[in-house]
Amino acid sequence: MSLILYGVCERGPEPPPGQGLGGRPLRPVTAGDLTAIVSEAPDDLAVHEGALRIYARVVESLEALGTVLPARFGTRLANDQAATRLLVERRDRFVAALARVQGAAEMGIRATAPLPEPSAAHGDPGRAYLLGRLEQRRRAEQLAARIDQTVSGVVRQSIVRVMPRSGTLLQASYLVTRDAIDTFAGRIAELGEFGLAVTGPWPPYSFVESA
Amino acid sequence: MSSAATITSSRPSGSPVDGQDVALIDLLDRLLQGGVAIQGDITLSAAGIDLVALDLRVVIAAIDTLRTPCR
Numbered sequence: 001m002s003l004i005l006y007g008v009c010e011r012g013p014e015p016p017p018g019q020g021l022g023g024r025p026l027r028p029v030t031a032g033d034l035t036a037i038v039s040e041a042p043d044d045l046a047v048h049e050g051a052l053r054i055y056a057r058v059v060e061s062l063e064a065l066g067t068v069l070p071a072r073f074g075t076r077l078a079n080d081q082a083a084t085r086l087l088v089e090r091r092d093r094f095v096a097a098l099a100r101v102q103g104a105a106e107m108g109i110r111a112t113a114p115l116p117e118p119s120a121a122h123g124d125p126g127r128a129y130l131l132g133r134l135e136q137r138r139r140a141e142q143l144a145a146r147i148d149q150t151v152s153g154v155v156r157q158s159i160v161r162v163m164p165r166s167g168t169l170l171q172a173s174y175l176v177t178r179d180a181i182d183t184f185a186g187r188i189a190e191l192g193e194f195g196l197a198v199t200g201p202w203p204p205y206s207f208v209e210s211a
Numbered sequence: 212m213s214s215a216a217t218i219t220s221s222r223p224s225g226s227p228v229d230g231q232d233v234a235l236i237d238l239l240d241r242l243l244q245g246g247v248a249i250q251g252d253i254t255l256s257a258a259g260i261d262l263v264a265l266d267l268r269v270v271i272a273a274i275d276t277l278r279t280p281c282r
Contacts (some may be wrong), residue, residue: 008247052238072246086249094247108237171240199237205245 002078003038004045005071006055007062007203008087008094008211011035014065020058021051031087034094037062038083045074059203067102069094069211070203090211104156104177105201108185111143111170112195113163137162140169141160143193150187154180159206159209168202173206 004021011033016026022042028035045051055073062068078081087094113136140162147170148158157175164171176184181201188198 004246004248042267047243049235049238052235052242056238070241070246072244072248073242075247077249078282106241110234110237168236197234197237198258199234200239205241208245208247211247 002041002076002128003080003083004041005075005077005083005086006037006039006058007068007070008063008098009062009068009196010035010098012065016065017061020059021054026058026062029083029087031084031090034087034091035064036077036083037068038077038080041076043153045076063203067098069097069101069208070201070205072205093211097208100156101204101207103151103173104137104175104204105181106204106206107174107176107181107198107200108202109147109170109172109174109188110168110197110199111140111193112197113167113169114195136169143170146191146193147188149193151184154184154187157207175204175207189207 006020006026009030011030012035016028016037018026020026020039022039024039024042026037026039029038030036044057051094052073059068077086144160144162148160151158151174155174155176158172159174160170160172162170174184178201185198188196
């Protein structure tokens, strides 16, 4: 039998609410001042969209318990002892990460790349492609700078990726104090950029990698 | 590239999972590349294929083929 890990939080008096994947009940495993929220693993942890959405909702619901470090989807632990070991071995990192994200949520901005324009490069498709890519990169970097300038006062941390994959001009995550989220969203809206997907508030998935 | 991404330009409000048309890519990026990770302990499978360490684009393609009829 193995466990699914949903997140790590400070030890608290409240039991975790509800169920996890496959309808398995959530339960805490506590060691020291930290608690891992786990459930028994369902028989088949398939990566389909429904499972991802259920998982995301569960992690979100854990935030009712306080600050949570979300676990990557599919993280398994062999048993309770393994969960305890994790909490003990990484205690200092978890505590530092909890302090770093306390009171904040993650906001996301994604800009999609526009459709390529018809080639104007005198029939040389290779050159047109490269020029197109350079132009896209230039626009992505410009957009990143504009966004950075407008939100720099209201974000704790940012992770910005220019052209991370084909079709995406810019992908960025921001760690924003909760009471600054409206200000953040307002400033992004004021940029007047089309084609920006602003998402959030998320639990801070992108800001716990060092935990 | 699959059409899994949905483009919205809206102010965020409430749950990003239920309250908005959250694109699969936004979910995948966070849930599969973010979060506390334990090296070597994550085993994901789709149609019997290990998805660990695969390019995210491959994961998106794999998920598209598994997409359940009702969301």
